[in-house]
Amino acid sequence: MKIIKPITFLAACLIALGAPALHASEKSIPRAQLPAAVQKTADEQSKGATIKRYIMDNEGGKPEYEVEMNANGHSKDVTIAPDGTLLEVEEQVELSSLPPAVAEGLKLKAGKGTITMVESLTKKEHIVAYEAQVVTAGKRSEVQVGPDGKPLDHEE
Numbered sequence: 392m393k394i395i396k397p398i399t400f401l402a403a404c405l406i407a408l409g410a411p412a413l414h415a416s417e418k419s420i421p422r423a424q425l426p427a428a429v430q431k432t433a434d435e436q437s438k439g440a441t442i443k444r445y446i447m448d449n450e451g452g453k454p455e456y457e458v459e460m461n462a463n464g465h466s467k468d469v470t471i472a473p474d475g476t477l478l479e480v481e482e483q484v485e486l487s488s489l490p491p492a493v494a495e496g497l498k499l500k501a502g503k504g505t506i507t508m509v510e511s512l513t514k515k516e517h518i519v520a521y522e523a524q525v526v527t528a529g530k531r532s533e534v535q536v537g538p539d540g541k542p543l544d545h546e547e
Contacts, residue, residue, distance in 0.1 A: 416449035417457075425456055428475030433458045436469045436477065466510075480513040481522070493521050496540030501525045504532070512547050520547040 422445055425433060433445070433456070440462035448455050455478065456471045465483035472478055486494055486509050497506060504527030512520040518538045525532050537543050 417446055418448075419444045420447045421445065426473050426475075429456045429471045429473065432471045432475045432477055433469070436467075436471075436480070437462070439463070440467065478514065481510045482513070484509050484511050484521075486523075489521065490540065492540030493536060493538070494540075496536035496542070497521060497523045497534060500534035500536060500542070501527075503527060514547075522547075 437460050440460040443459040446457040454473050458469050460467050468481045470479040504525035506523045507526055508524045510522050511518050520535045522533055522535045535543055
């Protein structure tokens with residue numbers, strides 16, 4: 392029995408350590424590995440920007456491609472379906488540039504935390520949410536509100 396417990400413990404540790412690797416489907420890839428339709432959309436979305444990297448991911452068993460870039464002095468990430476359809480745009484915005492209701496909603500959700508960055512989340516050419524990165528007592532988290540500054544029914 393004493394031999395089985397350490398072996399069982401070791402096996403459990405190895406499984407636990409390996410589990411994140413099984414779910415980490417996101418990987419950087421060269422532009423040449425993007426499907427032609429994805430390359431076309433990526434080129435359209437990144438005009439005048441500096442590409443940081445291209446990423447292939449698996450969301451719900453479906454492949455997606457992400458392009459991380461710097462555009463006009465801020466971060467911008469676009470997510471593209473294999474057929475070239477633009478799925479989502481996350482673009483850094485200044486807290487001071489937001490409508491007052493949105494800024495207030497983010498500050499309210501951040502509580503005593505400090506907002507360090509804000510992004511707009513756009514789907515089908517409409518802003519669906521604003522997301523803020525927050526630091527509270529040294530811990531990082533994210534909060535979201537809708538385009539009207541009100542809490543969302545579900546996270547985008």
